[in-house]
Amino acid sequence: MKWNWELPDWPNFEYDKSAFAAMESRFLTSSGILLGSYKHLDESEKTALKIELMSEEALKTSEIEGEYLNRESLQSSIRHQFGLPTEHGRIPPAEQGVAEMTVNLYETWKKALSNKVLFKWHSLLMSGRRDIVDAGCYRTSGDPMQVVSGHVGKRKVHFEAPPSDRMQPEMNGFIQWFNQTAPNGEQPLSALIRSGIAHLYFVSIHPFEDGNGRVGRAISEKALSQNLGQPTLIALARTIEAKRKDYYAALERANRKLEVTEWLHYFAETILEAQAYTIRCVDFLIEKARFFDRLGDQLNARQHKVLVRMFAEGLEGFKGGLSAENYISIAKTSASTATRDLKDLVEKGALSRTGELKHTRYHLNMQSFQS
Numbered sequence: 001m002k003w004n005w006e007l008p009d010w011p012n013f014e015y016d017k018s019a020f021a022a023m024e025s026r027f028l029t030s031s032g033i034l035l036g037s038y039k040h041l042d043e044s045e046k047t048a049l050k051i052e053l054m055s056e057e058a059l060k061t062s063e064i065e066g067e068y069l070n071r072e073s074l075q076s077s078i079r080h081q082f083g084l085p086t087e088h089g090r091i092p093p094a095e096q097g098v099a100e101m102t103v104n105l106y107e108t109w110k111k112a113l114s115n116k117v118l119f120k121w122h123s124l125l126m127s128g129r130r131d132i133v134d135a136g137c138y139r140t141s142g143d144p145m146q147v148v149s150g151h152v153g154k155r156k157v158h159f160e161a162p163p164s165d166r167m168q169p170e171m172n173g174f175i176q177w178f179n180q181t182a183p184n185g186e187q188p189l190s191a192l193i194r195s196g197i198a199h200l201y202f203v204s205i206h207p208f209e210d211g212n213g214r215v216g217r218a219i220s221e222k223a224l225s226q227n228l229g230q231p232t233l234i235a236l237a238r239t240i241e242a243k244r245k246d247y248y249a250a251l252e253r254a255n256r257k258l259e260v261t262e263w264l265h266y267f268a269e270t271i272l273e274a275q276a277y278t279i280r281c282v283d284f285l286i287e288k289a290r291f292f293d294r295l296g297d298q299l300n301a302r303q304h305k306v307l308v309r310m311f312a313e314g315l316e317g318f319k320g321g322l323s324a325e326n327y328i329s330i331a332k333t334s335a336s337t338a339t340r341d342l343k344d345l346v347e348k349g350a351l352s353r354t355g356e357l358k359h360t361r362y363h364l365n366m367q368s369f370q371s
Contacts, residue, residue, distance in 0.1 A: 004204055004255050005162050011173065011204075013197055015261040023268045024190045030275050031228055037282040045285050047084070050106075052314070053233045053281065054078050058102045061214045061237035062094075064244055069095050078103060093128025098214075100124045105218050106233075109225035113178045115171065118207075121218060125211040138167035138207045145206050158248070159255045161206030170205045177201065178219070182226050191227035195220040196267035200254055224271070235281075239274040277315075284315055287366050291350070298348055302331040303341050307350065310364055321354065321361025 004010060041049065055075040062069050069092075076086040077099035091099070101124040111117070123136030134140055145161040162170055178198055181189040189197070199220040206212045217237055224232045240247045246266070254263035288311050299307070309330050310322060318326065327338045342362060345351040351362040 001256055003160055004258055005170075007258055009258055011177070011201055012258060013201070014259045015193065015197075015264050017193070019261055020190070020192055020264065020268060023265075023272065024192055026272055027192055027268075027275065030272070030279060034275065034279050034282060035230075037279060037286065040286050041282065042289075045289070047082075049281060049285055050233060051075055051078055051082075051084075053235060053278065054102050054106065055099075056235065057237045058095075058098045060241040061217050062098060064217075064237060064241045064247070065211075065213055067094070069098065074099050097124040097127030101218065105222060106231050109222055109231050112182070113175050113219070113222065115175065118171075118175075118215065121215055122208050122211055125214055129210075132209055134209045138171060139164045139209045141209070147206075158252050159204075159206075161204070167205070167207050171207050174201055174205060178223070182223075183229075191224055192268040192271060193264060194227060195223040195271065196264040197260065198223045199267065200251070200260060200263055203251065204255060220267075232275075233278060234271065235274040235277045236271065239270050239277065280315055284366075291364070291366065295348065295350055299350075300341070302333055302337070303345055303350075306330045306341075307345075307364075317364060321363050322351075323361060327362075 038046065038049075052075075055071060055078050058074050058078070059069055059071055073091050073095040077091045077096050079086045080091075081100060081103040101121045104120065104124070108117070119136045126132045126135040129135065139145060141164055145164070146157050147159040148155045148157050150156050180186045181194050181197075199216045202216045202219055203212050208215065217240070221232055221234060221236055224234060247270075250263055250266040254260055291311075292307075306322070306327055310317060324335065324338050324342065327333075327342060328335060331338065331341070333341070342351065342353075346353050346362070349365055352365045354361050354363065
């Protein structure tokens with residue numbers, strides 16, 4: 001059976017456009033909700049959200065490919081890219097590279113896609129890699145580019161990409177398609193369809209020696225930003241990584257055919273889920289401000305420090321909840337003082353309590369964010 005790029009009509013993807021009308025409407029409606037909520041944040045909150053979401057995306061897009069980076073280094077590097085103060089020391093090349101790429105994507109979303117842009121992204125992603133021959137350029141090896149799994153002798157080929165001597169013409173065609181389907185292009189496509197096809201089209205060519213998935217997801221986010229007219233800050237990589245097996249299974253089903261309605265449905269649902277998470281992040285920050293406004297000056301310094309630390313854990317909070325031991329460690333206080341402080345926070349409605357004795361745990365009292 002042939003791969004999609006071997007089929008006679010490649011790369012003319014087919015799909016049922018009518019199947020996505022409702023999803024496209026949901027995406028645009030949610031984008032308006034997100035923008036409206038975002039406007040309620042002050043500048044420091046907007047900056048914090050931007051840094052958090054971008055560093056999370058940089059972290060998760062690497063984890064999808066089995067590369068695990070340091071979150072603090074990523075955040076520090078992204079802050080540095082935006083000219084913000086940071087206390088972190090020397091940043092490892094891998095974290096520095098993906099951080100620079102993430103910020104470049106954010107800052108240049110309006111610009112047309114080009115070979116130069118893709119080469120820059122790839123060069124940044126491969127920072128510190130000594131095993132990559134073709135960094136910052138399309139692959140040149142004569143060996144087949146395959147996506148495989150399993151042990152030697154029992155390997156399964158999930159996909160084989162076009163040979164390297166086809167990379168430049170294939171990518172010229174892809175770049176032309178991407179720019180022509182932009183909102184101001186000759187053949188504009190709706191946001192979800194364009195983003196989904198862009199990802200599948202790009203990874204089917206697999207133009208780089210490594211890093212194709214990460215570049216492909218960046219291209220999808222660029223497409224969404226261009227269709228919305230602003231950076232999305234959407235949690236796409238985070239959402240994909242949470243269900244990584246589904247992502248690879250959907251790609252494997254799609255790489256044998258040019259009828260891509262099933263793939264586009266999967267990818268559109270993933271985008272909508274990622275968008276919903278971003279909205280929850282914004283609402284969480286708004287609720288955080290209301291939370292501290294409500295408590296006013298009722299908190300002592302220890303309580304304030306611990307609550308700030310709890311909010312820093314984000315939507316998921318402390319796994320299993322905050323324990324008395326956590327409180328003692330964060331506040332640098334005694335067990336008896338921690339007990340009094342925690343009891344007081346529950347009485348004030350700042351925390352809710354579950355469990356008994358050594359199993360007692362405390363949670364931020366924010367009903368709309370509790371699962």
